[in-house]
Amino acid sequence: MKTLSILGSTGSIGESTLDVAARFPEKFRVVALAAAGANPSRLAAQVAQTGARLVAVADAGRAAVLEPLLASDVEVCWGAEGLVRAAEVAEVDLVVSAIVGAAGLVPTYAALVAGKDVALANKESLVVGGELVLRAARDSGARLLPVDSEHSALFQVLDGRDSEQVRRLILTASGGPFRGRQRAELAGVSVEQTLDHPNWAMGPKITVDSATLMNKGLEVIEAYWLFGLPASTIEVTVHPQSVVHSMVEFVDGAVLAQLGVPDMRGPISYALNYPKRLPMPDLGLKLWELEGLTFEPPDRKAFPCLDLAFRALELGGTAPAVLSGANEVAVAAFLDRQLSFLQIPELVAAALEALPVTPLDTVHTALEADLTARRFARDWVGAQGRGD
Amino acid sequence: MKTLSILGSTGSIGESTLDVAARFPEKFRVVALAAAGANPSRLAAQVAQTGARLVAVADAGRAAVLEPLLASDVEVCWGAEGLVRAAEVAEVDLVVSAIVGAAGLVPTYAALVAGKDVALANKESLVVGGELVLRAARDSGARLLPVDSEHSALFQVLDGRDSEQVRRLILTASGGPFRGRQRAELAGVSVEQTLDHPNWAMGPKITVDSATLMNKGLEVIEAYWLFGLPASTIEVTVHPQSVVHSMVEFVDGAVLAQLGVPDMRGPISYALNYPKRLPMPDLGLKLWELEGLTFEPPDRKAFPCLDLAFRALELGGTAPAVLSGANEVAVAAFLDRQLSFLQIPELVAAALEALPVTPLDTVHTALEADLTARRFARDWVGAQGRGD
Numbered sequence: 001m002k003t004l005s006i007l008g009s010t011g012s013i014g015e016s017t018l019d020v021a022a023r024f025p026e027k028f029r030v031v032a033l034a035a036a037g038a039n040p041s042r043l044a045a046q047v048a049q050t051g052a053r054l055v056a057v058a059d060a061g062r063a064a065v066l067e068p069l070l071a072s073d074v075e076v077c078w079g080a081e082g083l084v085r086a087a088e089v090a091e092v093d094l095v096v097s098a099i100v101g102a103a104g105l106v107p108t109y110a111a112l113v114a115g116k117d118v119a120l121a122n123k124e125s126l127v128v129g130g131e132l133v134l135r136a137a138r139d140s141g142a143r144l145l146p147v148d149s150e151h152s153a154l155f156q157v158l159d160g161r162d163s164e165q166v167r168r169l170i171l172t173a174s175g176g177p178f179r180g181r182q183r184a185e186l187a188g189v190s191v192e193q194t195l196d197h198p199n200w201a202m203g204p205k206i207t208v209d210s211a212t213l214m215n216k217g218l219e220v221i222e223a224y225w226l227f228g229l230p231a232s233t234i235e236v237t238v239h240p241q242s243v244v245h246s247m248v249e250f251v252d253g254a255v256l257a258q259l260g261v262p263d264m265r266g267p268i269s270y271a272l273n274y275p276k277r278l279p280m281p282d283l284g285l286k287l288w289e290l291e292g293l294t295f296e297p298p299d300r301k302a303f304p305c306l307d308l309a310f311r312a313l314e315l316g317g318t319a320p321a322v323l324s325g326a327n328e329v330a331v332a333a334f335l336d337r338q339l340s341f342l343q344i345p346e347l348v349a350a351a352l353e354a355l356p357v358t359p360l361d362t363v364h365t366a367l368e369a370d371l372t373a374r375r376f377a378r379d380w381v382g383a384q385g386r387g388d
Numbered sequence: 389m390k391t392l393s394i395l396g397s398t399g400s401i402g403e404s405t406l407d408v409a410a411r412f413p414e415k416f417r418v419v420a421l422a423a424a425g426a427n428p429s430r431l432a433a434q435v436a437q438t439g440a441r442l443v444a445v446a447d448a449g450r451a452a453v454l455e456p457l458l459a460s461d462v463e464v465c466w467g468a469e470g471l472v473r474a475a476e477v478a479e480v481d482l483v484v485s486a487i488v489g490a491a492g493l494v495p496t497y498a499a500l501v502a503g504k505d506v507a508l509a510n511k512e513s514l515v516v517g518g519e520l521v522l523r524a525a526r527d528s529g530a531r532l533l534p535v536d537s538e539h540s541a542l543f544q545v546l547d548g549r550d551s552e553q554v555r556r557l558i559l560t561a562s563g564g565p566f567r568g569r570q571r572a573e574l575a576g577v578s579v580e581q582t583l584d585h586p587n588w589a590m591g592p593k594i595t596v597d598s599a600t601l602m603n604k605g606l607e608v609i610e611a612y613w614l615f616g617l618p619a620s621t622i623e624v625t626v627h628p629q630s631v632v633h634s635m636v637e638f639v640d641g642a643v644l645a646q647l648g649v650p651d652m653r654g655p656i657s658y659a660l661n662y663p664k665r666l667p668m669p670d671l672g673l674k675l676w677e678l679e680g681l682t683f684e685p686p687d688r689k690a691f692p693c694l695d696l697a698f699r700a701l702e703l704g705g706t707a708p709a710v711l712s713g714a715n716e717v718a719v720a721a722f723l724d725r726q727l728s729f730l731q732i733p734e735l736v737a738a739a740l741e742a743l744p745v746t747p748l749d750t751v752h753t754a755l756e757a758d759l760t761a762r763r764f765a766r767d768w769v770g771a772q773g774r775g776d
Contacts, residue, residue, distance in 0.1 A: 156642060160548055165665045170675070237675055247647070252657050253671025254544060259635070259643040269640055277553045283641025287558070287625055292680020 002272070005032035005086050005116075007056075007107055008098030010042050012202060013121040013147065016264045017096050018046060020272060020280075028272065034086040034099070034107070037062030037078075044069035054089055056082035080106060087111040094272065097122045098147070100205055101328055102321075102370045105129045109363050112136035112144070119271035121147035123218045128321040129366040130225035144226065145271035150219050151226055152267030153245035153258035159275070163229055170247040170255070171219055172239040173298060176211040179240060183302040189341045191334065208331045209305075212344050213298060217309025218327075221320050224313055231313045236306060238296045243285070261285055304345040308352060317357045318369035325373030326351035329381065338385040347384070351376050390660070393420035393474050393504075395444075395495055396486035398430050400590060401509040401535065404652045405484050406434060408660060408668075416660065422474040422487070422495070425450030425466075432457035442477055444470035468494060475499040482660065485510045486535070488593055489716055490709075490758045493517045497751055500524035500532070507659035509535035511606045516709040517754040518613035532614065533659035538607050539614055540655030541633035541646035547663070551617055558635040558643070559607055560627040561686060564599040567628060571690040577729045579722065596719045597693075600732050601686060605697025606715075609708050612701055619701045624694060626684045631673070649673055692733040696740060705745045706757035713761030714739035717769065726773040735768050 004021060008014045014035065021028040030050035035043050037057030047055055047070055054075045057063050063078040070076065077085050080103075087095050087107035095111040096119045097104055104122030109129060111118050113136045120126070125133055137144045146155050150171050158166070177196050178186055194211045195204055202210070209215035213236075220234050237247075245267075247257040260266045261283055269278040300307050305327070312323040330347040333339040339347065351373050360366055392409060396402045402423065409416040418438035423431050425445030435443055435458055442463045445451050451466040458464065465473050468491075475483050475495035483499035484507045485492055492510030497517060499506050501524045508514070513521050525532045534543050538559050546554070565584050566574055582599045583592060590598070597603035601624075608622050625635075633655075635645040648654045649671055657666040688695050693715070700711040718735040721727040727735065739761050748754055 157644065162664070167672070244645075249672065250665050251667040252654060252665040253648055253668050253673065254654055254658065254665070255647040255673050255675075256545065257632075257645045257647055259645055260641055266640060266642055270642065276550070277638050277640040277642070279639040280641050284555075284637065285641060285643050287643075287683040288685055290683060292682045294680045295675040295678060297676055 001029055002027060002093045003029050003031045003091050004094055004096060004272070005034070005089055005092040005111075006030060006096045006098065007034040007083060007086060007104070008096075008100065008121070009033040009046055010035040010039055011098055011100065013098035013264060013268065014096070017098070017268050017272070018050065020265050020269045020278070022049070024278060027278075031092050032056070032086040032089045034083050037066055040066045040069055047074055054086055056086040083107045084110045087116070088114045092116055094119060096147070096268075097125060100203060102128050102324060102367065105133075105366065106363060109133055109136055112140055112142045115140040115142050117143040117145060119145045119147050119268070123148065123222050124324050126222040126225045127218050127324045128370055129360065129363055130221065130320065131360045132363055132366060134225055143274070145274050146222070146226055147264070147267050147271050148219060148222065149260070149262075149264065149267050150246040151222060152270055154223060154227060154248060156258045156270065157246075157248045157256045158227065163227065165250050166229060166233060166248055167251050168249040169223055169227060169229060169234045170249060171216060171223060171234065171236050172242070172244050172246050173213060173216040173236055174210065174242045175238040175240050175298070176213065178211055178302070179238060181302060183342070186302060186341050191337060194334070194341060204335055205328070205331055208334060208344075209327070212305045212341070213303035214305035214309065214327050214344070214348070216298070217306045218324065220306075220309050221313055231310060236298050238298050239294065241291060241293050243290055243293055259285055305348065308345060308348050312352060315352070315357050317359045318365065319352060319357045321360075321366050321369035322351050322355050322373040323348055325370035326377040329374050329377035333381045333385055338381055340386065343384065347377055347380050350380055389417055390415060390481045391417050391419045391479050392482055392484060392660070393422070393477055393480040393499075394418060394484045394486065395422040395471060395474060395492070396484075396488065396509070397421040397434055398423040398427055399486055399488065401486035401652060401656065402484070405486065405656050405660070406438065408653050408657045408666070410437070412666060415666075419480050420444070420474040420477045422471050425454055428454045428457055435462055442474055444474040471495045472498045475504070476502045480504055482507060484535070484656075484660075485513060488591060490516050490712060490755065493521070493754065494751065497521055497524055500528055500530045503528040503530050505531040505533060507533045507535050507656070511536065511610050512712050514610040514613045515606050515712045516758055517748065517751055518609065518708065519748045520751055520754060522613055531662070533662050534610070534614055535652070535655050535659050536607060536610065537648070537650075537652065537655050538634040539610060540658055542611060542615060542636060544646050544658060545634075545636045545644045546615065551615065553638050554617060554621060554636055555639050556637040557611055557615060557617060557622045558637060559604060559611060559622065559624050560630070560632050560634050561601060561604040561624055562598065562630045563626040563628050563686070564601065566599055566690070567626060569690060571730070574690060574729050579725060582722070582729060592723055593716070593719055596722060596732075597715070600693045600729070601691035602693035602697065602715050602732070602736070604686070605694045606712065608694075608697050609701055619698060624686050626686050627682065629679060629681050631678055631681055647673055693736065696733060696736050700740060703740070703745050705747045706753060707740060707745045709748075709754050709757035710739050710743050710761040711736055713758035714765040717762050717765035721769045721773055726769055728774065731772065735765055735772070738768055739764050
């Protein structure tokens with residue numbers, strides 16, 4: 001029996017994780033949940049269904065709303081400290097880290113330091129604090145299991161294979177809703193158009209990132225840390241059908257790819273029960289029903305976020321934290337209609353250029369860089385945004 | 389340094405093997421060669437290039453033609469016995485078994501009994517004598533390394549993975565030159581049309597087998613023995629682009645695929661140096677230049693050879709040997725314009741129906757079944773063939 005703590009339980013990854021766990025009650029027991037708490041009745045239902053003993057929410061106000069909906073013996077905590085408590089519960093074996101944004105770093109780090117295996121869906125943990133997260137896992141012997149479909153694909157292909165035999169890691173990208181558009185055609189795209197992702201149903205932040213290709217940029221950084229290969233071996237290929245989740249080319253030219261349906265329960269179930277796969281009868285790929293699978297180069301001019309991510313990796317230290325922090329503010333401002341679509345990469349580039357890069361010595365440094373980037377970004381939005 | 393014996397050295401697999409070996413002179417030394425000997429000057433050139441000490445040819449006449457072309461210290465032998473000698477040379481580590489047809493079984497078996505690893509390109513070894521070949525490898529501890537691109541793909545994907553986690557082995561088939569044609573449209577197809585394979589340059593026998601889908605049928609039987617999974621887990625999918633060389637679907641729905649350029653040096657190099665891949669710089673896949681990759685079900689009515697192979701597996705014992713022997717004669721008769729294209733499966737079906745199935749206790753039994761099938765097939769050609 002593996003005991004789980006699910007951080008971000010009411011998000012799409014959290015819900016899918018609960019679905020997988022519920023299918024195998026003899027294998028998994030959910031002990032703790034964390035969510036912002038904006039939907040207290042949903043969270044209360046999750047607690048009732050799973051029998052979780054601890055719930056963390058964003059703040060004391062939400063805790064007060066939630067508490068009356070729960071059985072009296074369920075403990076409610078809140079804030080950053082609450083999140084860390086949910087990550088550190090003594091009896092937990094594996095923490096599913098599925099909080100969106102840089103807020104995910106602290107509990108991810110705490111879980112690894114406490115020796116918990118982490119199924120990682122929170123990109124920013126590795127983007128903002130990759131070096132620290134890897135070190136924490138190495139020091140405690142905890143396992144870091146990717147949940148992103150692309151990294152899970154690479155992880156499944158590489159499993160046990162010598163990384164010296166790798167020529168390229170090939171991350172696939174759907175290309176998002178604006179694939180094929182020229183840069184000039186992206187100036188006036190709306191929030192609604194941006195949120196209309198062709199293949200995956202995801203939260204708004206990641207959907208915007210998917211449209212700008214920043215999502216793929218963040219994944220490049222994530223892959224860099226997860227697989228320990230030089231950035232120059234990581235390539236991005238656009239694959240509009242999102243069937244091939246990623247590929248590895250080996251030194252002999254052979255390419256091993258992982259294919260699957262666009263359902264996060266696949267990667268989640270792989271991470272939850274690694275190294276043994278769980279039978280998931282409804283996740284079979286219908287090869288004969290697929291349209292032709294195609295691959296094309298990303299348009300790095302129309303979608304400069306991709307190169308900005310490579311640039312941040314090259315700068316090293318706190319630069320990826322700056323990239324991530326500036327991007328979070330830029331995306332929020334875009335969703336708020338304060339920035340245009342093309343201003344997202346503009347803002348991120350400005351932050352990377354303006355802010356100093358320092359070595360990543362502590363989680364505090366990483367979060368400080370993220371906060372500095374956010375302040376910079378908010379100022380930039382104030383000065384450059386269209387303010388409507 | 390690994391020492392090699394290459395059986396079938398002047399065929400396409402043999403030539404590709406020599407190309408790979410020549411790229412890594414510090415890793416491989418060719419000690420013995422075997423070929424029919426129809427092209428003595430080419431064989432003599434191979435001996436000179438590799439420094440092989442022993443050469444086997446089909447018969448004494450060809451040996452007499454070859455001998456004057458060689459240095460005096462090269463030993464020439466011939467016939468079935470010569471082939472076995474080439475497979476058993478004491479100093480040889482790995483035997484590349486790339487003779488075409490059932491003739492490959494005896495030297496393959498001999499090599500495994502002698503404890504040599506075998507890189508197997510000869511399908512019939514497993515089709516005719518699968519049970520015996522597997523037992524010989526198990527008893528001596530020798531490794532059986534597939535060279536067929538499809539089986540190499542499955543081998544690369546499965547490497548080290550628990551076969552209980554496999555839901556389906558998915559063998560890809562190009563569909564051959566007649567893909568998409570109805571059964572009725574195949575009645576009058578010519579030898580020239582049949583030999584015009586869309587993706588791979590191969591010898592005539594295997595090219596005809598590819599057009600009838602018997603090649604895929606033989607590969608199903610081969611996969612059955614190589615991977616030790618029930619026949620019901622083996623599926624065939626038509627994939628006209630021949631980029632995905634085969635796939636494995638696991639119990640969680642994840643599909644791992646191996647992709648590559650249509651160049652046998654990939655699978656050969658993998659088998660020669662297993663488990664470490666050899667750098668092959670010219671074998672990189674140009675993903676962005678591929679046309680769309682598609683998959684479709686095989687037309688089992690137009691190409692009944694596929695189901696005949698499954699039927700032979702189901703019958704067990706000597707039935708696959710009968711299938712193979714009858715098919716070899718049928719293909720030769722088709723190439724000789726004595727049989728029509730559709731008479732190939734007719735003849736094979738007749739042989740499977742007419743001939744008794746016995747347990748496969750010895751290599752002699754296997755070869756006897758093959759010979760009986762050939763006799764039956766020749767009689768059938770005499771009686772039913774168009775005789776023009």
